[in-house]
């Protein structure tokens with residue numbers, strides 16, 4: 001099958017330099033499956049990126065949580081894709097629901113950002129997901145498809161994209177999607193990609209799940225055929241992140 005398990009830790013807007021040092025020390029000491037089995041990427045706030053990159057073990061990688069939609073310049077407060085490349089940051093998270101909801105990032109804007117970041121050589125964790133209202137209205141698949149379509153319209157090569165399905169109602173709520181609920185959306189999303197992008201991309205693109213993943217629920221979720229890993233928020237700041245990384249072995253066993 002060839003979709004390497006992917007575990008991302010999204011630290012969001014959290015951490016002091018002391019706390020960041022502690023998390024990095026914890027990760028550096030962790031005994032986890034090799035890089036052949038699981039790809040681990042942690043995403044600290046911008047200001048800690050070079051620090052984390054320099055201290056972190058070589059088999060784990062770092063991601064920024066956002067970047068600007070085009071070349072840098074007179075955009076106060078923004079960070080450009082070129083700067084991330086310049087600092088050797090390989091990944092960026094784009095389209096997180098917190099930015100979509102709180103900063104009004106539209107599907108089109110996220111599609112443009114994804115295309116620009118890829119064009120500069122970054123790898124992108126592109127987030128999609130429905131709100132509770134949308135789920136209850138029965139529009140989960142159409143919402144997720146529209147978000148993915150806006151990316152597909154701007155991007156032709158999906159090699160460096162990981163899609164993160166993060167139902168908004170499961171983020172930071174402790175209310176995890178059941179393995180069956182997550183699998184259903186991952187399956188439908190892969191089907192959409194197969195029909196609208198291509199069978200090769202559908203077979204190879206990793207679709208990871210995010211929303212209240214923890215050390216206790218990660219194994220069962222990882223057992224679902226279309227779940228290729230996780231994007232973890234709260235639990236990525238805790239020792240249980242190591243257990244989540246270890247759930248990669250569910251796929252290889």
Ligand SMILES: O=C(CO)COP(=O)(O)O
Nearest residue numbers: 010171172211212233234
């Ligand atoms: O938003 C998330 C990861 O990007 C998920 O957050 P939680 O794991 O805290 O629910």
